[in-house]
Each structure stands twice: as structure tokens, then as C-alpha cells.
Amino acid sequence: MSHPGATASDRHKVVIIGSGFGGLxxxxxxxxxxxxxxxxxxxxxxxxxxxxxxVATGIISEGEIAPPTRLILRKQSNAQVLLGxxxxxxxxxxxxxxxxxxxxxxxxxxELIIAAGAGQSYFGNDHFAEWAPGMKTIDDALELRGRIxxxxxxAERSSDPERRKKLLTFxxxxxxxxxxxxxxxxxxxxxxxxxxxxRHIDPTEAHVILxxxxxxxxxxxxxxxxKKAQARLEKMGxxxxxxxxxxxxxxxxxxxxxxxxxxRRIESACKVWSAxxxxxxxxxxxxxxSGTEIDRAGRVKVNPDLSIPGHPNVFVxxxxxxxxxxxxxxxxxIQGAKYVAKILHNEAKAREHGTRPKPRxxxxxxxxxxxxxxxxxxxxxxxxxxxxxxxxxxxxxxWLAWLGLHLIYLVGFKTKxxxxxxxxxxFFGRQRGQLTIxxxxxxxxxxxxxxxxxxxxxxxxxxxx
Amino acid sequence: MSHPGATASDRHKVVIIGSGFGGLxxxxxxxxxxxxxxxxxxxxxxxxxxxxxxVATGIISEGEIAPPTRLILRKQSNAQVLLGxxxxxxxxxxxxxxxxxxxxxxxxxxELIIAAGAGQSYFGNDHFAEWAPGMKTIDDALELRGRIxxxxxxAERSSDPERRKKLLTFxxxxxxxxxxxxxxxxxxxxxxxxxxxxRHIDPTEAHVILxxxxxxxxxxxxxxxxKKAQARLEKMGxxxxxxxxxxxxxxxxxxxxxxxxxxRRIESACKVWSAxxxxxxxxxxxxxxSGTEIDRAGRVKVNPDLSIPGHPNVFVxxxxxxxxxxxxxxxxxIQGAKYVAKILHNEAKAREHGTRPKPRxxxxxxxxxxxxxxxxxxxxxxxxxxxxxxxxxxxxxxWLAWLGLHLIYLVGFKTKxxxxxxxxxxFFGRQRGQLTIxxxxxxxxxxxxxxxxxxxxxxxxxxxx
Numbered sequence: 001m002s003h004p005g006a007t008a009s010d011r012h013k014v015v016i017i018g019s020g021f022g023g024l025x026x027x028x029x030x031x032x033x034x035x036x037x038x039x040x041x042x043x044x045x046x047x048x049x050x051x052x053x054x055v056a057t058g059i060i061s062e063g064e065i066a067p068p069t070r071l072i073l074r075k076q077s078n079a080q081v082l083l084g085x086x087x088x089x090x091x092x093x094x095x096x097x098x099x100x101x102x103x104x105x106x107x108x109x110x111e112l113i114i115a116a117g118a119g120q121s122y123f124g125n126d127h128f129a130e131w132a133p134g135m136k137t138i139d140d141a142l143e144l145r146g147r148i149x150x151x152x153x154x155a156e157r158s159s160d161p162e163r164r165k166k167l168l169t170f171x172x173x174x175x176x177x178x179x180x181x182x183x184x185x186x187x188x189x190x191x192x193x194x195x196x197x198x199r200h201i202d203p204t205e206a207h208v209i210l211x212x213x214x215x216x217x218x219x220x221x222x223x224x225x226x227k228k229a230q231a232r233l234e235k236m237g238x239x240x241x242x243x244x245x246x247x248x249x250x251x252x253x254x255x256x257x258x259x260x261x262x263x264r265r266i267e268s269a270c271k272v273w274s275a276x277x278x279x280x281x282x283x284x285x286x287x288x289x290s291g292t293e294i295d296r297a298g299r300v301k302v303n304p305d306l307s308i309p310g311h312p313n314v315f316v317x318x319x320x321x322x323x324x325x326x327x328x329x330x331x332x333x334i335q336g337a338k339y340v341a342k343i344l345h346n347e348a349k350a351r352e353h354g355t356r357p358k359p360r361x362x363x364x365x366x367x368x369x370x371x372x373x374x375x376x377x378x379x380x381x382x383x384x385x386x387x388x389x390x391x392x393x394x395x396x397x398x399w400l401a402w403l404g405l406h407l408i409y410l411v412g413f414k415t416k417x418x419x420x421x422x423x424x425x426x427f428f429g430r431q432r433g434q435l436t437i438x439x440x441x442x443x444x445x446x447x448x449x450x451x452x453x454x455x456x457x458x459x460x461x462x463x464x465x
Numbered sequence: 466m467s468h469p470g471a472t473a474s475d476r477h478k479v480v481i482i483g484s485g486f487g488g489l490x491x492x493x494x495x496x497x498x499x500x501x502x503x504x505x506x507x508x509x510x511x512x513x514x515x516x517x518x519x520v521a522t523g524i525i526s527e528g529e530i531a532p533p534t535r536l537i538l539r540k541q542s543n544a545q546v547l548l549g550x551x552x553x554x555x556x557x558x559x560x561x562x563x564x565x566x567x568x569x570x571x572x573x574x575x576e577l578i579i580a581a582g583a584g585q586s587y588f589g590n591d592h593f594a595e596w597a598p599g600m601k602t603i604d605d606a607l608e609l610r611g612r613i614x615x616x617x618x619x620a621e622r623s624s625d626p627e628r629r630k631k632l633l634t635f636x637x638x639x640x641x642x643x644x645x646x647x648x649x650x651x652x653x654x655x656x657x658x659x660x661x662x663x664r665h666i667d668p669t670e671a672h673v674i675l676x677x678x679x680x681x682x683x684x685x686x687x688x689x690x691x692k693k694a695q696a697r698l699e700k701m702g703x704x705x706x707x708x709x710x711x712x713x714x715x716x717x718x719x720x721x722x723x724x725x726x727x728x729r730r731i732e733s734a735c736k737v738w739s740a741x742x743x744x745x746x747x748x749x750x751x752x753x754x755s756g757t758e759i760d761r762a763g764r765v766k767v768n769p770d771l772s773i774p775g776h777p778n779v780f781v782x783x784x785x786x787x788x789x790x791x792x793x794x795x796x797x798x799i800q801g802a803k804y805v806a807k808i809l810h811n812e813a814k815a816r817e818h819g820t821r822p823k824p825r826x827x828x829x830x831x832x833x834x835x836x837x838x839x840x841x842x843x844x845x846x847x848x849x850x851x852x853x854x855x856x857x858x859x860x861x862x863x864w865l866a867w868l869g870l871h872l873i874y875l876v877g878f879k880t881k882x883x884x885x886x887x888x889x890x891x892f893f894g895r896q897r898g899q900l901t902i903x904x905x906x907x908x909x910x911x912x913x914x915x916x917x918x919x920x921x922x923x924x925x926x927x928x929x930x
Contacts (some may be wrong), residue, residue: 045616045901061526063899068614070662071900080664083618100622139903149533153509153548157565197535199545418886418898433883434528435536436510438604 011036013347014097015078015109015280017086019046019069020114022318022333027079028072029341033348038107039077040098044068044083047138048410050330051419055141056272057148057185058193058435060422062138064415072412082107086116088152089282091289091311111313113340114282114300118319118328121278121297128249132171132271135178145274145438148186151270152194155201162267168206169268171254173246174275175212176220180229182272183210183238184375191237192430208238209266211256212275213245218380220327221392225380228394231372246275277318277328279284286314304362306340315340326365330409339363361363371402376427476501477813480561480574482551482747484511484534487580487783487798492544493537494806498813502544505563509533509548512603513875515795516884518643521587521737522613523658523897525887527603529880537877547572551581554747556754556776572694576778578805579747579765580798585783586743586762593714597736599638600643609737613651616735617659620666628731633671634733636719638711639740640677641685642837645694647737648675648703649840656702657895673703674731676721677740678710679802683837683845686857690845692895693859697839711740742793744785751779760787768804769827771805780805791830795874804828836867841892 012035016023019041036225045066054060070081084098084105089112096107101350120134133140133147148170157168172183190206194443197203210233216223217230217240230240243259253267279298286300291302293414299322302308306315306323317340326332343360350357369383369391381398383391403423410416425431481488484506492504510531519525535546549563549570554577561572585599598605598612613635620632628734637648638679655671662668673880675698681688682695682705695705708724718732744763751757751765756774758766764787767773771780772789782805791797808825815822834848846863848856868888875881890896 043904044614055607058528060902061528061899063523063526066901067898068662068900071658071896074662081662082622084622096717103622105622137904138901142903149509154566157547157549157568157570197533197539197546207627258469412896415898418883421886431536431877433532433880434526435533436527436603438527438529438607439508439602 012110012351013038013108014111014113014344015040016113016115017041017089017096018115018117018318019043019081020049020115020117020279020333021330022117022320022337023113024069024072024213025334025337026113026115026317026341028076029338029399030344031076031078032354032425033078033341033345035078035111035344035348037076038082038109039073039079039177040082040084040086040096040107041069042083042085043137044070045138048137050406051410052135052138052141053139053181053185054422055138055434056144056182057189058145058432059185059426060419061434062142064136064419064422065410066138067412067415071072079428086282087237089114089285089289089314091286091314092118094313101193109313111344112315113337114280114286114314114316114335115318115333116280116282116320117333118277118279118297118299120273121276122273123276128246128273131251132173132251132254132273134273135182142437147270149435149437152190152201152203154269156198157200164201165207166252166267167269168203169209169253169266170206170270170272171209171211171268172272172274173210174273175210175214175217175240175242176274177218177370178274179210179212179272180218180233180372180374181273183208184233184236184373187233187236188375188430189432192428193432193435202452209241209268210238211241211244211246211254213243217242221370221372221380221382224388225382225392226359227395229372229374229380232378232394236375249273256340256462261309276448277319283316283320286316297322305343305360306336306363323363323365325367327370329370331368332365335365336363371398371405373399373402466797477575477809477816478503478573479576479578479809480505480572481578481580482506482554482561483580483582483783484546485514485580485582485783485798486795487785487802488578489534489537489581490799490802491578491580491782491806493541494803495809496541496543496793498543498806498810499817500543500576500809500813502541503547503574504534504538504544504731505547505549505551505561505572506534507548507550509535510601510603511537514601516875517600517603517606518650519607519887520603520644520899521600521647522654523610523900524650524891525884526899527607528863529884529887530875531603532877532880546657547769551747554579554750554754554779556779559778572913574778576809577780578802579745579751579779579781579785580802581745581747581785582798583742583744583762583764583793585738586741587738588741589716593711593738594796596714596716597638597719597738599738600647607902609735610900612735613654614900616903617655617663617666617668617671618849619734621663621667628668630672631717631732633666633668634674634718634731635671635735635737636674636676636731636733637737637739638676638719639738640675640679640682640707642683643737643739644675644737645683645698645837645839647739648673649698649701652698652701652703653840653895654897658891658897658900660895662689674706674733675703676709676711677690678708680707682707686835686837686845686847687855690847690857691857694837694839694845697843697859714738736749742784748785762787764833770808770825770826771801775853779922788828788830790832792835794835796833797830800830801828836863836870838867874889 014037023115048065067350073079084100086098088097124129151167190203194203218226245257250254283294283300300316317336319328347357371381373379379399379402380394481504482824511534513530538544549565551563553562587593616632652673655668659668681691683691710722713720748759748765765781782801784793812822836846837846844864845859
């Protein structure tokens with residue numbers, strides 16, 4: 001493809017890893033610069049993660065929150081989108097290695113923006129993942145949609161009261177925004193959408209438990225809003241168990257250790273994990289090659305300009321970066337992306353004019369506040385007013401604010417209209433338009449990862465013999 | 466659950482197998498009868514199959530054409546929906562056996578309506594399925610969505626011109642309505658939706674081939690409309706190969722035998738199979754137990770009242786029934802369902818009043834015509850005018866008729882509005898709202914069936930040692 005002006009080989013090569021809020025916004029913000037942008041991501045879509053719980057609970061379709069990244073960037077001729085799983089960054093040779101279907105590709109960079117985000121953390125117990133999927137990807141959300149609805153289907157066919165109870169007990173681990181939203185939505189799904197559609201079971205008797213090792217709901221939003229959210233959830237019927245630490249998860253339930261040290265069991269077929277995040281392993285890859293350090297959550301300790309020590313051309317933004325006072329939320333990633341793009345823009349201009357670039361000012365995060373929906377017509381919100389002062393409110397007006405903001409931030413006009421329609425149906429009525437599950441999901445077949453492992457070991461055995 | 470009037474155990478038990486057009490309409494038509502209806506299906510949803518190709522090509526979401534069957538029947542208190550794969554019908558004991566997650570359930574019936582439909586037929590070459598999925602289920606459509614979009618993604622990263630060509634060659638086998646629709650939509654996807662969104666490849670150079678062993682496109686619609694559809698597809702850029710029989714399908718392409726007996730290869734990564742149907746294996750299960758016969762496509766040869774020989778209480782409807790003059794289309798199944806429901810209704814009333822039921826009149830199919838869309842604004846339609854006369858037309862008005870009819874038949878008001886919106890975006894513009902693919906699909910991981918086979922053999926080996 002031809003580019004106006006300089007040829008592609010002349011131009012500075014900016015490589016971006018990740019298509020989340022950080023990666024996408026970095027690419028967009030580099031639109032009017034002379035640089036050549038390559039965005040490498042593991043998924044073909046940009047995921048609007050704050051609404052992922054609505055895909056999992058059948059309110060919206062995956063297409064509404066996960067448009068293809070390359071279609072968003074179609075008209076930006078200096079940007080190329082590449083599918084691939086980045087497995088290694090070579091700082092010495094300035095190359096990014098990515099893998100797609102067994103092929104390894106090496107992409108050289110002049111400047112690198114790492115925005116690979118964070119995955120679910122099981123705090124060293126990765127075997128929990130099989131029985132309590134996280135809520136980080138479209139795959140996760142569709143898997144959970146299948147498990148939640150599948151549990152009701154199985155309960156309808158079961159005549160064993162214990163099994164039925166286990167199938168109708170849903171446990172959400174982690175009382176952060178995602179956990180609160182999931183618990184509220186599973187409760188509404190059972191009480192409203194599914195009500196009256198079974199003959200042997202009563203879906204409104206489903207038992208939703210929201211559980212956290214911490215002593216509060218929504219800890220980052222402060223005691224007042226946490227209590228508000230808790231009261232609302234409890235009124236809806238969600239059981240909240242605080243100071244409760246999960247010590248084991250298996251097919252049939254969870255083992256929980258309470259504050260007093262006592263151990264108990266919760267029998268539950270369908271578990272959701274939203275208890276912690278762990279930054280992309282690419283951070284660890286950097287540690288081995290430079291003076292870079294990572295924190296306990298795997299986040300990279302960056303310089304004030306978001307670059308890594310000794311490599312002013314390598315930046316880490318979003319959930320992968322450990323920056324004092326910047327929460328792991330969309331705004332942190334977006335602001336980081338725009339900040340780095342501006343640095344690169346200035347430096348590109350300076351190169352062009354043969355002048356010295358302006359010295360980099362440290363990254364400053366502007367806190368626009370945060371919010372979480374609890375249920376239909378109910379949310380909690382926090383807006384900083386400068387200094388230590390904050391506006392905190394909950395209920396209908398917070399929900400309206402949530403609604404408006406999320407609509408504004410959704411990509412594309414069509415998506416806004418489609419989502420508004422999906423919401424209207426669910427909010428004013430009790431229907432949900434996206435309750436389809438595939439056969440594979442309905443039968444909760446053995447997870448593909450397990451099978452791949454088995455297949456790999458079979459292949460190894462064959463190769464050995 | 467309590468029922469008004471007679472208790473459940475008193476009532477005649479009607480079991481329906483399948484939630485397609487036949488099964489769902491049979492259940493709905495039995496609403497005002499005193500019978501107890503149990504609908505057992507392998508999926509949790511009712512699939513509006515005529516629009517499945519739009520899910521595969523990213524126009525609409527799976528939720529729009531596959532609402533949960535139990536929500537459609539929620540208010541029909543005499544109907545119960547059960548998830549399960551029916552594995553055996555025992556005519557002697559009047560019991561249906563179904564399996565869900567390893568549990569086998571036995572459901573007794575007084576009357577049985579078998580509407581288990583048809584699957585894709587590979588004419589004895591079932592190993593083709595792995596490399597050329599059919600277009601029968603939501604699973605199929607999402608798998609194909611992943612394969613089609615995945616092929617473009619892989620081509621963008623490939624520097625080998627031969628591999629790129631193979632990835633950008635799409636072959637649709639079978640020039641019936643589904644094949645015509647798929648070929649047209651893949652072409653539009655490449656030419657319009659994806660245009661300009663890649664940097665190394667030009668998606669408009671994708672090569673779509675529609676292939677059939679028969680000498681015509683859309684044979685059941687007659688020569689005139691077949692030619693019209695063919696001309697339109699060719700104008701769009703689809704290559705049509707007739708009298709071409711597929712003799713092998715593998716990962717990298719197809720082997721084709723032409724009319725003159727010569728053999729050739731088509732290199733193609735993404736193949737779609739819509740060449741034939743094969744009725745549910747439940748037909749074969751009946752043959753072993755009664756005087757019932759099946760035809761070459763596995764369809765059950767039924768009596769004029771759609772019952773099977775020697776079992777006036779067992780009916781076969783829809784794609785599973787071989788009835789002279791009834792095509793394997795939604796209308797055949799719907800009319801069969803209503804006809805059987807009426808018989809059961811009459812006989813229930815007769816039982817109630819202690820009278821003799823009216824003798825069963827033979828099933829008569831009323832041909833309402835048929836249609837197929839070819840592309841945006843273009844369809845072909847055939848409407849019988851009585852006798853041998855038929856109104857045949859193609860183009861924009863046929864497309865308008867197609868649009869209106871499909872909207873009317875979609876279940877639910879919300880779905881109609883959502884689908885109209887999806888269509889507006891795609892028809893007036895070139896966008897598509899449902900192009901999301903999961904990571905699993907993006908990487909075209911080894912298919913779960915294969916893996917299950919391997920896993921099963923591993924388990925066997927372990928058990929043996």
C-alpha cells in the first residue's frame with residue numbers, strides 16, 4: 001500500500017501491543033503524525049470491557065461491545081492492525097515477536113507502546129480458573145452465559161433436591177465493580193427474565209452469593225457508597241459474605257475460610273471469579289532484559305513519563321503499568337495513551353524540523369471519578385471536586401449518569417442505537433435479547449484447554465514412541 | 466407446579482422432539498387442549514434457520530434468530546421445555562430416552578411428535594465436515610464467522626503469495642438457497658464491509674466460488690429464476706462452477722471432478738458445505754422397531770396422516786418426514802405441526818366427551834411459494850397461482866417481499882426492531898454490527914470434536930492399563 005509523503009521504510013515505526021482502551025487510543029492519537037503505526041493484538045476486536053457483564057447475562061450481544069479493531073482504524077492510513085499473540089519483546093534488537101497459528105513474526109520498532117492489559121488473577125491457584133472463569137474476555141462472557149443458563153436447564157431436569165440446590169446456587173467471588181454487577185444481574189435474570197419459564201424449578205429461588213475476602217463491598221469507592229451498594233444488593237436478594245476467603249474451588253463448589261479461621265463449604269455448580277487482576281506476563285519478560293521492576297500484580301514500575309528504565313522509547317500504559325494514583329480503569333489507559341502519543345508526536349515533529357524536542361513532562365492522571373451499576377435503575381458514583389472533596393451519590397440519578405456516560409463512550413453510532421434498544425427492552429421490561437447459547441456451551445463440554453493439554457500429551461507420547 | 470382442571474397424571478401426555486419450526490409450532494398449537502406437552506430439544510433455543518447465514522456473515526447476532534424456546538412458551542402453562550439429546554424412542558413402552566450431561570432420562574408419552582429435523586449430509590464422506598462445516602446450527606454459524614474473518618486476518622500476516630491466495634479463496638459447496646445466500650454475503654463482506662481495512666491485502670480481491678454437482682443454481686426454483694440468481698451472483702463477482710462434483714475436502718482445499726471426468730484441485734482455506742441434508746438418525750431408530758421405512762436421505766415414510774405404520778399415536782413432521790410434494794422448508798414443518806396438533810385436539814375433545822373422534826383427513830400441503838436472497842436489494846421469488854401456474858420474479862421487489870416476510874415471521878417485537886436496525890445498517894451502509902469472533906475462533910484451534918475423540922481414546926487407554 002502506498003502512503004503519502006515519506007515511504008514506509010523512512011518512517012519511524014511505532015508498534016503498539018494490545019487493542020484495549022490503551023492500545024486503541026494510542027493508535028488513534030497517532031493519526032496526524034508522520035509515524036507508521038502497527039497495532040498487534042491477540043483478539044480481532046476492541047473490547048469495551050465495562051459492559052462485558054451484560055454479554056454474560058444476556059442483555060447485549062458481543063458485537064455491540066467488541067467491534068473489529070481494524071474497522072475502527074480503517075480510515076487511518078498510517079495504522080495497520082495485526083492479529084497475533086505477542087510472546088516476547090526483544091529490547092536489544094528492538095523487535096516484537098508474535099505468534100499466529102504456529103507462525104512466528106518479528107516486527108521491528110523504533111518506539112514501542114505496551115498496552116497488553118491484565119488478566120484474571122487466582123493468586124497462585126490457577127486451577128480455580130476451570131471451575132470459576134474470570135470476566136476479562138468475550139470468550140469468558142460467552143462461557144459464563146452458557147454456564148449460568150445451563151445450570152437452570154440442568155436443574156429443571158434434575159429430581160435430586162441437593163443437586164438442584166447446587167445448580168441454583170451462583171457464587172460471585174470478588175465484590176469489586178464487576179462482581180457487584182454480575183451478582184446483581186444474575187439475580188435480575190433469575191427473578192425477572194426467567195421467571196415463570198420453568199415447570200419443575202422456580203428460577204426466582206436461585207441463590208446468588210457475592211463473596212469477598214475484604215471487609216467491604218466496592219472498597220475503592222469508600223465506605224458510604226460500598227454500604228449503599230451492599231444494601232441495594234441485599235434488598236434484591238443477593239447474599240453478601242465479607243471477610244470470607246476462598247481457599248479452594250472445584251466442580252461442585254467452594255471452600256471458604258471465614259475471619260474466625262473456621263472452614264466451610266458452599267455447594268455451587270456455577271462460579272464466577274472477579275477477585276483480582278494480574279498484569280500481562282510481558283512485564284516479566286522485560287524484567288529479564290533491563291533494570292525494570294514489577295510489583296506483586298505483575299505491573300511494570302515505569303518512569304514518570306511511562307517509559308521503562310534505560311529505554312526512553314519503550315512505554316507501558318494502562319493496566320500493565322504501576323503508576324501511583326492511577327486506578328486500573330479505562331480512564332487510566334486512555335489518558336496514558338494520549339500522553340504517550342503526544343510525546344511521540346512532539347518528538348516526530350522535532351525530528352522533522354531538526355530541532356530538539358521539548359523535554360517530557362511527567363504523566364498526570366486526571367481523576368474523572370468512577371461508578372458501578374448495582375441493578376436496574378440503581379448505581380453508585382463518585383466524582384472528585386478538587387482536593388480531597390468528592391461528590392458521592394447513589395440510586396436513580398447515579399444510574400442515569402452511568403447510562404449516559406457508557407452510551408457516549410460506546411464506539412459507533414449504530415452500536416449506540418442498538419445498545420439503547422437492548423437496554424430499553426431489559427430496563428423497561430424484563431426481557432433480554434441475547435440469551436442464546438451454543439450446543440457446546442449448553443452441554444458444558446470439557447473445556448477446550450483441558451482437551452488441548454490432553455491432545456498435546458498424546459502427540460508427545462506418539463512422537464516419543 | 467399445579468395445573469387447572471385435571472392433574473398432570475390424568476392428562477394425555479404429548480411429547481415433542483425438537484424445537485425447530487415443527488416442534489415449536491406443534492407445542493404452540495396444543496395450547497388450548499387439555500393435554501400435557503413436553504418438548505425435548507438438543508438446543509435451548511428455537512432457531513430461525515432462514516437467517517442463519519446472516520449470523521455467519523456478521524449482519525445479525527445469534528440472539529436475534531435464536532431466542533430460548535422456554536421463553537417463547539413461558540405463558541403456555543401446559544407446556545414444559547426440556548434440554549436433552551434424544552437418543553432412543555421405545556415404541557413398545559412408549560418412552561423417549563434423552564441424555565443430558567451423562568444422565569439418561571425416560572419420558573413416557575401417549576402421543577409423540579417427532580420433529581428432530583435434518584443435519585448436513587456429506588453423502589457418506591463425514592470427514593469433510595471438519596474442513597467444510599455445514600450451516601445448520603448456531604454453532605455452525607459462529608464457527609464459520611470465525612473461519613471467514615480468521616482467513617482474512619491470517620492472509621494479512623502472510624508474505625507467501627500462494628498461502629495468501631489460498632486464504633482468500635472461499636468455496637461454498639451447494640447452490641441451493643443457503644449456498645446462494647452464503648456466496649453472495651461473503652462477496653459483499655469482502656467488497657464492502659472489509660474494504661480498506663487491511664494494509665497488506667486487498668479484501669476485495671477475495672475469490673468466492675459457488676460450486677454444485679448439479680447443472681443449475683437453485684434447481685427447485687426452476688430454470689428462469691436459477692439463471693437470474695446466477696447472473697446476479699456473477700455480476701457481483703462470484704464464480705459459479707456447475708456440474709462440478711466434490712470428491713475430497715481437506716485442510717488446504719477441495720478436489721473436484723468435472724462433467725468430462727477430469728479431476729482438478731481448488732486451494733482454499735475456508736470452505737462451507739450446504740450441499741445436502743440428511744434427516745435425524747431417529748428415523749433409523751424407528752425402522753428397527755416397526756414396519757416404518759426411510760428414504761435415502763433418512764426421512765421417514767409416513768402415512769397420509771403423518772403417523773408411522775402401526776403407530777397412529779406417533780407422528781413425524783418437518784424435514785424428518787418424506788411426504789410427496791412437501792419441500793424441506795419451514796412451511797412444510799409449520800403446516801405439518803398445525804395439522805397434527807388439530808388431530809390431537811380433536812381426539813382429546815372426543816375423549817373428554819366420550820364420543821368418537823372425527824376420522825383423520827390426509828395432510829395437505831399448501832404451497833405458499835419460496836424465495837432466496839441473492840444480495841443486497843436482490844432476491845428471487847416464486848408464488849404459485851393455482852394449477853401449474855406460478856408467478857416468478859426477481860430483483861428489488863422480490864427482495865422487498867423477502868424482507869417483509871422474514872420480518873413478520875421473526876419471533877417477538879423486540880427482535881423485529883433489532884433486526885430491522887441491523888439490516889438498515891448493512892443495507893443502507895456497508896457496516897455489519899456482529900463481526901466479533903472469540904479468541905478460540907480467531908486462532909482456529911483444533912476442533913473440539915477431534916479433541917474429544919482424542920480425550921476419549923486417552924481415557925480408554927488409561928482404563929485399559
